[in-house]
Amino acid sequence: MKVNGKPCRTIWPHPDDPRIVQIIDQRHLPHRYVIEDLASVADFATAIREMHVRGAGLIGATAGFGIYCAAITAPDDPAGFADWIAEAAARLLKTRPTASNLAWAVSRLRSAMEKEEGVAAKRRRAFAEAQAIADEDADFCRRIGEHGLAVIREISRRKNGRPVNILTHCNAGWLAFVDYGSATAPIYAAHADGIPVHVWVDETRPWLQGAKLTAWELGQEGVPHTLIADNTGGHLMQHGMVDMVIVGTDRTTRCGDVANKIGTYLKALAAHDNQIPFYVALPSSTFDWTICDGIRDIPIEERSGEEVCFIKGKTAGGGEASIGIAPEGCRAANYGFDVTPARLISGLITERGVMRAAEEDILRLYPERG
Amino acid sequence: MKVNGKPCRTIWPHPDDPRIVQIIDQRHLPHRYVIEDLASVADFATAIREMHVRGAGLIGATAGFGIYCAAITAPDDPAGFADWIAEAAARLLKTRPTASNLAWAVSRLRSAMEKEEGVAAKRRRAFAEAQAIADEDADFCRRIGEHGLAVIREISRRKNGRPVNILTHCNAGWLAFVDYGSATAPIYAAHADGIPVHVWVDETRPWLQGAKLTAWELGQEGVPHTLIADNTGGHLMQHGMVDMVIVGTDRTTRCGDVANKIGTYLKALAAHDNQIPFYVALPSSTFDWTICDGIRDIPIEERSGEEVCFIKGKTAGGGEASIGIAPEGCRAANYGFDVTPARLISGLITERGVMRAAEEDILRLYPERG
Numbered sequence: 174m175k176v177n178g179k180p181c182r183t184i185w186p187h188p189d190d191p192r193i194v195q196i197i198d199q200r201h202l203p204h205r206y207v208i209e210d211l212a213s214v215a216d217f218a219t220a221i222r223e224m225h226v227r228g229a230g231l232i233g234a235t236a237g238f239g240i241y242c243a244a245i246t247a248p249d250d251p252a253g254f255a256d257w258i259a260e261a262a263a264r265l266l267k268t269r270p271t272a273s274n275l276a277w278a279v280s281r282l283r284s285a286m287e288k289e290e291g292v293a294a295k296r297r298r299a300f301a302e303a304q305a306i307a308d309e310d311a312d313f314c315r316r317i318g319e320h321g322l323a324v325i326r327e328i329s330r331r332k333n334g335r336p337v338n339i340l341t342h343c344n345a346g347w348l349a350f351v352d353y354g355s356a357t358a359p360i361y362a363a364h365a366d367g368i369p370v371h372v373w374v375d376e377t378r379p380w381l382q383g384a385k386l387t388a389w390e391l392g393q394e395g396v397p398h399t400l401i402a403d404n405t406g407g408h409l410m411q412h413g414m415v416d417m418v419i420v421g422t423d424r425t426t427r428c429g430d431v432a433n434k435i436g437t438y439l440k441a442l443a444a445h446d447n448q449i450p451f452y453v454a455l456p457s458s459t460f461d462w463t464i465c466d467g468i469r470d471i472p473i474e475e476r477s478g479e480e481v482c483f484i485k486g487k488t489a490g491g492g493e494a495s496i497g498i499a500p501e502g503c504r505a506a507n508y509g510f511d512v513t514p515a516r517l518i519s520g521l522i523t524e525r526g527v528m529r530a531a532e533e534d535i536l537r538l539y540p541e542r543g
Numbered sequence: 544m545k546v547n548g549k550p551c552r553t554i555w556p557h558p559d560d561p562r563i564v565q566i567i568d569q570r571h572l573p574h575r576y577v578i579e580d581l582a583s584v585a586d587f588a589t590a591i592r593e594m595h596v597r598g599a600g601l602i603g604a605t606a607g608f609g610i611y612c613a614a615i616t617a618p619d620d621p622a623g624f625a626d627w628i629a630e631a632a633a634r635l636l637k638t639r640p641t642a643s644n645l646a647w648a649v650s651r652l653r654s655a656m657e658k659e660e661g662v663a664a665k666r667r668r669a670f671a672e673a674q675a676i677a678d679e680d681a682d683f684c685r686r687i688g689e690h691g692l693a694v695i696r697e698i699s700r701r702k703n704g705r706p707v708n709i710l711t712h713c714n715a716g717w718l719a720f721v722d723y724g725s726a727t728a729p730i731y732a733a734h735a736d737g738i739p740v741h742v743w744v745d746e747t748r749p750w751l752q753g754a755k756l757t758a759w760e761l762g763q764e765g766v767p768h769t770l771i772a773d774n775t776g777g778h779l780m781q782h783g784m785v786d787m788v789i790v791g792t793d794r795t796t797r798c799g800d801v802a803n804k805i806g807t808y809l810k811a812l813a814a815h816d817n818q819i820p821f822y823v824a825l826p827s828s829t830f831d832w833t834i835c836d837g838i839r840d841i842p843i844e845e846r847s848g849e850e851v852c853f854i855k856g857k858t859a860g861g862g863e864a865s866i867g868i869a870p871e872g873c874r875a876a877n878y879g880f881d882v883t884p885a886r887l888i889s890g891l892i893t894e895r896g897v898m899r900a901a902e903e904d905i906l907r908l909y910p911e912r913g
Contacts, residue, residue: 203869203870203871204867373876376748376851376868376869377774378746378748378772378773378774379772381868384851384852384868384869384873385868385869388869388870388873389870392870392873398874399874399875399876400848400851400852400869400873400874400875400876401851401875401876401877402748402749402773402805402806402851402877403748403772403773403774403806404747404748404773404804404805404806404809404881405805405806405876405878405881406809407806407808407809407812407881408805408808408843408878408880408881408882409878411808411838411881411882412838434774435772435774435775435778436772436773436774436775436777438777438778438781438813439774439776439777439809439810439812439813440809442777442809442812442813442816443808443809443812446812468781468782473778478770481746481754481770481771481772482754482770483856484854484856484866484868485866486853486854486866486867486868487866487867487868488864488866488867489864489865494858494859494864494866495859496854496855496856496857496858496864496866497574497856497857497858498746498751498754498755498854498856498857499573499746499754499755499758499770500573500758500759500762501573503754503758503762503770504768504769504770505769505770505771506743506769506770506771506775507771507772508775508778508779510778511774511775511777511778511781512778512781
């Protein structure tokens with residue numbers, strides 16, 4: 174998608190130096206647009222853990238390039254190479270426990286390298302596979318956009334061309350993937366298709382991904398949007414001001430339960446209570462095929478309470494600062510995700526189409542997992 | 544309740560100067576404890592509109608003293624006096640549209656003054672009536688505490704003495720009333736009674752009343768508590784970490800629908816989905832006896848989007864500052880309240896007892912409104 178009018182992805186190999194991978198350091202958005210060079214496994218681990226990059230697809234793509242980085246910085250002898258890769262994989266896997274794309278990408282890179290003979294071939298294969306993950310992620314999101322567009326077009330038809338009001342939570346935009354986004358892909362596709370859309374953007378405390386990232390990227394694309402506190406969606410739905418909800422997911426079970434940014438479950442309840450369609454958009458890399466009951470079996474990341482008690486933003490002078498909003502020494506809890514049960518979800522939008530959030534419907538589109 | 548160990552109310556006549564009423568300017572909490580003098584109707588209107596004071600009961604008490612202030616600053620001739628009072632009443636009524644205590648207190652003061660002959664008698668009566676509203680508010684909240692204590696005691700008994708986890712939204716604490724609070728009164732009563740309680744404090748965006756006020760007052764009283772982002776409650780409820788919810792209300796219909804701080808409805812949905820008791824605590828001054836359907840008939844205040852896009856807090860240097868969290872020029876919507884329908888409410892706790900949120904049960908305790 175576009176930054177200052179120019180097409181851009183969220184992660185890419187440095188055009189002149191194969192040892193470097195570049196990302197947008199998203200911690201500084203929307204106030205500053207900062208490109209960061211990643212050149213060591215430690216750089217990649219920090220970038221994921223400290224949320225320079227975040228979001229299901231982008232965490233996967235970054236982990237893929239992280240293993241590539243491990244491959245090109247590893248010792249040349251085969252035993253040392255293997256140990257180095259194993260250690261890098263363990264290090265990357267520890268950074269964020271909820272995202273299933275992370276383990277998926279690491280495992281995909283390792284399997285691909287195992288198929289090659291010799292360190293040099295493994296290195297070439299690591300680059301190709303990391304790049305393939307990034308390209309597939311972008312392609313899958315583009316296809317999610319096409320399938321979701323049909324859903325939005327149908328709502329627009331029923332509204333006789335009045336704007337379709339779409340609520341989204343957190344950032345499942347292109348900044349959360351390599352390009353297009355998952356939840357935003359149908360919105361961008363509708364906007365490009367001339368369907369009038371308006372997006373209610375949940376600010377998404379504590380990290381404020383909605384206010385800082387989703388509002389920014391919608392603004393860059395010229396999509397009409399309004400920022401709201403996370404508390405607001407229920408009221409809007411009660412008063413007919415929301416036509417549909419689209420969110421992303423960090424891990425989806427084979428039965429259709431969805432782990433997404435904390436607060437998603439509350440919006441799903443409100444949508445259900447007001448008979449408003451609630452869709453979850455995801456590339457299939459987000460499925461965890463090994464589990465069914467998401468509330469029981471998806472590990473939920475706990476982060477520092479500091480992220481609740483202190484908020485980062487832009488000062489009147491234009492700098493970045495962190496301010497305290499709670500009494501000194503106040504204890505805070507910070508769960509990163511919650512699980513929305515399949516019963517509250519109108520449909521899943523994946524690269525293969527739209528389906529009910531139910532095991533048999535999911536397996537109909539993914540028969541190879543049956 | 545206590546500030547730095549000393550008993551305190553939220554509004555009181557200046558001990559040495561009858562022309563001045565004093566309040567805690569709550570905008571500076573929890574970082575600074577600031578007392579403000581109010582000496583003109585303009586001071587009172589600003590204090591209510593700009594949220595130096597807020598909360599159902601305290602808005603009512605402040606409006607009462609505001610009319611008292613109008614009475615002592617009005618011209619001495621009867622016609623001029625009446626015009627002055629009418630103008631002051633209109634000015635105060637415009638400040639916050641959702642709170643029903645505001646209109647109730649203004650009307651109570653005016654009716655009381657009408658019963659007196661002569662400006663001097665009207666002035667004396669205005670003071671007595673404003674003080675009576677404040678005293679009744681404190682007394683009603685104390686009684687809410689007694690009735691709510693029985694509910695908490697029963698949950699504690701079922702938990703065999705393990706801490707009762709209570710989630711609250713916004714600040715319906717003593718800072719929202721004259722003393723004790725509504726939602727917090729049962730918590731303070733339980734704590735004083737030796738029942739172990741722990742409070743999950745919703746931070747309550749955009750104004751952050753939970754983080755800034757509820758966390759502060761619970762800390763001053765030594766009640767164990769944990770601050771959370773508003774998005775968190777659903778996850779906690781899914782995992783058995785919440786035993787009950789208690790919130791306040793700014794306007795309650797005769798059928799039991801409740802307007803409270805935006806986001807309350809989402810917590811009520813989550814409590815309902817997880818079979819967790821959801822109580823609303825209120826002095827009867829909060830009832831609007833003229834309406835039944837709260838979603839249709841309670842006006843919902845819209846405030847400036849600036850309150851969403853900019854957050855006030857304490858800087859590393861100890862000062863107060865406002866930081867921007869959204870892209871420049873981002874549009875934001877800011878609805879102050881939402882309505883929780885009676886069907887989601889386990890019970891109302893008023894100064895007369897605990898009742899179902901249903902017209903016939905409410906009227907059984909308030910037969911004079913039947």
